[in-house]
Amino acid sequence: MTIPLVNLKRQHQSLGAEIRNAIESVIDRGDFILGRETAAFEEEFAAYCGAKHCIGVGNGLDALTLALKALGIGPGDEVITVANTFVATAVAIQHTGATPVLVDHDPDNYNLDPKLLPIALSPRTRAIVPVHLYGRCADMDSINEFARSHNLYVIEDACQAHGATYKGRRAGSLGHAAAFSFYPGKNLGGLGDGGAVVTSDLAVANHLRSVRNYGSTVKNHHAVRGYNSRLDSIQAAVLRIKLRHLEAWNSRRCQLAKLYRNELCDAQLTLPSDDGHEDHVYHLFVVRVANRDAVLARLKGQGIECGIHYPTPVHQQPALGEDFRLPHCPVYTESFCHEILSLPICPFTEESEVQAVARELISALDASDVRAAEPMLY
Helix, strand or coil: CCECCCCHHHHHHHCHHHHHHHHHHHHHHCCCECCHHHHHHHHHHHHHHCCCEEEEECCHHHHHHHHHHHCCCCCCCEEEEECCCCHHHHHHHHHCCCEEEEECECCCCCCECHHHHHHHCCCCEEEEECECHHHCCCCHHHHHHHHHHCCCEEEEECCCCCCCEECCEECCCCCCEEEEECCCCCCCCCCCCCEEEEECCHHHHHHHHHHCECCCCECCECCCCCCECCCEHHHHHHHHHHHCCHHHHHHHHHHHHHHHHHHHCCCCCECCCCCCCEECCCCCEEEEECCHHHHHHHHHHCCECCECCCCCCHHHCHHHCCCCECCCCCHHHHHHCCCEEEECCCCCCCHHHHHHHHHHHHHHHHHHCCCECCCCCC
């Protein structure tokens, strides 16, 4: 038995002929960079997110960095984000010259805890980057209310939240701008790297269309110092095909998550919480267990691929150096990283595979004589 964390092979087999035809059409036209498919995908994805503009870029890190820069974030500024995230969130802030200010996450949903925003605020604060981690939106009402009261920008890190909603609105429409990654394993992923910024601000969109292309919107005229960060036509063509299936795929992820909950309801672990305020799209299904590494090794020995998102808190990554601010001890971030375990889930995971994973996980928990990981208090 081998059960992958994400089964991309099955996904691409199901769409094989359609993807090949789309790629061949791009090859026949020869418009590989900023071509027809890119423009069409940008229009379709903006509409899907409930925003006015989508600007395709090279990857998720570029999307975050360029979105921040487009809003004027730079040296001397501070940007509040969460310590429980992939390193790209903090590195993007550093790439602008600004300083990441890292706060702890809510112990129930793993996203930025809005109650900690006042602690992180300083006269240099210019923006907040909430991360919709694992496919679940952050508490955007509280975050946006705080941002409005202090004249701050809100840039969503939606790189794991394609199609997630918060009180009826989709990720990508909940702040001043949002960054998406189309890395192959995402809910909406290409055949390589890709990303996008989604916004309803025309000035931000126009700036990004220029800056992603060497600072040019007219050939051989470069108005600003730009970058080479463009979503190519082949990736856009593939993403257009997959976008048509995204709602069904997200629904399937939710069905599999429900099955996991049913199978693991009596197990000695902590399941993802569900408070009913947002639609989780389960980019990842993350549980917490004690003795995590022993459990992970046992599952691996049974051919079950699991993940850890993330084993090292971002403020402990060497890449950040000392260029960040930590206004308080991130208790949950530093404790939960030893307990979190991502179980296999994707639209092409079979129900029998979920049941097998659950069965082997329960066996591993029993063998390791572990107990459920209990939340810690500040």
